[in-house]
Structures are given as structure tokens and as C-alpha cells.
Amino acid sequence: MNNFHFMSSSPPSTTSQRMTAVMPKRTLKIAFIAMSGLRACDPELTALGLTLPGFVERNRSIASLPSLGLLTLAGMTPTCHQRRYLEMPDLSNIDALPRDIDLVAISSFSAQIKEAYQVVAYYRALGIPVVIGGLHVTALPQEAIAHGATAVAGEGETVWLEILHDVERGQLRSLYDARGAEFNLAAAPMPAYELLDIERYNRITVQTSRGCPWRCNFCASSILLTRKYKQKPAAQVLAEIDRIRSFWSRPFIEFADDNSFCHRTYWKALLPEIAKRQIKWFTESDLSIYEDEELLILMREAGCAEVLIGFESPTDQGLDRLETKRNWKLTRAPQYREAIRRIQEHGIRVNACFVLGLDGQTTRVFDQVLDFVEDALPFDVQVTVPTPFPGTPFFAQLQREGRLLADRAWERCTLFDVNFQPTHMSAQDLAAGMRQTVVALYSEEATARRRQHFKALQNRLSIAA
DSSP: OOOOOOEEOOOOOHHHHHHOOSOOSSOOEEEEEEEOOOOOSOHHHHHHHHHOHHHHHHHHHHHHSOOHHHHHHHHHSOTTSEEEEEEESSSTTGGGSOOSOSEEEEEEOGGGHHHHHHHHHHHHHTTOOEEEESHHHHHOHHHHHHTTOEEEESOGGGTHHHHHHHHHTTOOOSEEEOTTOOOOGGGOOOOOGGGSOGGGOSOEEEOOEEOOSSOBTTOOSGGGTOSSOEEOOHHHHHHHHHHHHTTOSSOEEEEOOSSTTSSHHHHHHHHHHHHHHOOEEEEEEOGGGGGOHHHHHHHHHTTEEEEEEEEEOSSSTTTTTOBSSOOHHHHHGGGHHHHHHHHHHTTOEEEEEEETTOTTOOTTHHHHHHHHHHHHOOSEEEEEOOOOOTTSHHHHHHHHHTOBSSTTOGGGOSSSSOOBOOSSSOHHHHHHHHHHHHHHHTSHHHHHHHHHHHHHHHHHHHHHO
């Protein structure tokens, strides 16, 4: 657990000043708590994580990322209030939680939500109100309310100042429903990065957009919070990067976007400005970037180290009707290998993501993934199983078809644990195939081969230059 202390809010930007509709009546002490632990229920996968570091490398990065949502709310908080930020990977130190506070704000993934409810119970016994939000609570606000919390459904920025006003008056409601009330990213405050103990992190998040045009049926991301794809003004993105650079000389930034580069004109103007900052960064994208030579050059010159791309399936099986709007990935499947090759030839690593057990896939998918990776040689690989996150079309489909194995087993929403009946294999086959694929993908030999391939590409680039 972090060591942490009260801090007064830093002076707000003119943007956050405009958002302060009501002047505070009293000073609040607010604790922002991120449930940051990430784990697998499957003991064999957990054991593999101890012997195959590459398997958990990306997931540890995700787990160690600070909660940008909480930092944003902290940055929006009026200056008279005092703020703390801490992360709880588990409940081992629950008794060390601060008690001299007036309000607790919690953010949690589905896999940690039951632990989050225990934190709610801890503070409820002390008579301290707790506000909880995030994707899970947006999908199931009444569940959070039943555990004694105030639920925030939707984008928290739209109701945060109202919540603070109600706490000051002792009139906190059980639900603040912001679903459908779109937040304008141009009004986003500077996240309160100064609350972080920077030595704990190997990367910090900056958001340039919310939403994704493809809206895959299993995706539990910001598409649950917003109905449209929206972009933050470039000047604000650069200001956030500069704020991080003010206390971290050579930062590694993770752009917290579901799908960057949808607006090419925006990025082609932004990337040369990022290049001036001399940072390294990571983001998520669809494969279409491989077609834009100018964009790839600008990305590399601006310090892009790696892009994560959701290929989902190495063959057509599993891709049909994967997206709720159109079959974009199915039409692009023949381009997968070429996309990886061209992106990596520009000096940008590809983290190729596959989902094992999609509807239509058979047990052949495990060998198909291995064959694809052996042939295409992406620098990194990520494999998961379809996960029924509440609020997603996939969850609704499984409920409708009676294919959920355990009801409300949120602790299994880890991306690695099977909690549904696949269409063309047993749940046991999927779990076993996942473990076998992990062992093969992350063996020292396989990992070294992918790394050496990328290094050879870079050597050729250097000679050509």
C-alpha cells in the first residue's frame, strides 16, 4: 500500500474553475482509493505466472497503472478540499486505511469489486460515506447501493461537483446516474498527478480519447460510459504530458485510449509536438495504421515504442459478428500478417492480442494462434479468454442462452478464467488450451525468437538509414 498524506488541491485550470458551479461550504478530507490488484483464479495459471514472466508482464503493467479516473476527479476537486490517493492491491492492510476523512471515492474493476465492497463495509461501520464508480458500477449500480455505497453510473466528471456539494450539506444520494450525459473532454481538468508516489510506477496514463468505433461485443471499456467516440483537444494532451515531465524527467506514457489514431488529422498535428517532448509511449490501436506510411513515421519519431492491436482470432473463425456495428475485423483478417510486418519495420513493436474460445472456434484455435505467431513474429503476444463483463452484449448473450457457468462470479472476470460454455469445445478444454498456449508462447525460446526478429528489423533499418 502507498504511503500517502493529505494534500490541498493544486490551483485549478480555468477549465475546472468554469466547472465549479457551487462554492464549497466546508473543507472535506477525501480519500481516492483504487482497487489495483490483478490476478487469476486458476491456480495453474497463477503458478505459470511465477515461471513465465512474459505471461504476466503486460497484465502487471495494467495492474500497476494509476487510476486515471480518480486522478481526474481529484484534479476537478475545488482547492479548499484535501485529497489523498492510494492503491489497494488486496485487503491485507484494510485496517491501515485512513479514518480521519469525510468521503471515500473508490474505483474498481469487476474482478476486484467484491473486495471493494468490503472496503465499503469498513467505512460504513465508521459512518463515513463511500462513492464508488467505474465500468462495473455503471453496469450494476443497484448492486453497489445494496452494499451501502453511493453509486456513480456513467462518466463521473459530470456529477462529481454535485456529489461534493451534497456531501457538504449532508444530503448524499444513493445514485448519481450520469448515463447519457456526455462529458466534453475539452472540459477535462488536469489530473492530479502530483498525488502519486512516482517511484511506484513504470508508466503513467494520459487520455486522448474515449470510445471505439468498432464496439466489440465482449469489450468492457469506455464504450460503456460514452455513446460516441470523442477526442480531447491536443493542447490539453500536451499540457498533461508536460505536467508529468515536470516531475519525471524521462517518462513512459500509456495513452489510455480504447483505439487511438481514429482521427488521423488530429494525430498528424499532435505527433510532431509529442516528438519535441522526447518521451516513450504505448497505446492501443486497430491495424489500419499499417496502411498510413506518414503516420507510422510520425509515430516512431514521436517515441512510440509499442502498439497493442486486438486481432482476436488468427483465422476467420470467431470473427463473424464479433463487433456490434459491422464485421470490420473479419474483412481485415487477410491483412493481419502484413500489418504486423509493416508496423514493426517502422521500429514500432506490435503486441498482438488474441481471444481464445470465441463462438465458432474449435480446439484447433490453440495451434492456430501458435502457428500465426510463429509466422508473423509480433514482438509481444497477449492471449485471453472471452470474459462476460456485466453490461456488455456478450454478457447479455450468455445470460440469454444459459451459458454462464456461475452467476455473479465477478472475481472470475480476470480475462484468464473461464466462466462460460463455449460453442465448440468444453469449458475444461478451453481452460486447458489456454494454459498450454501460454506455456508455448512464453517459453524462453519462443520469446527470444520474437525479440531477435524485431532486433534484426531494427538493425536493417539502421543500415538503411
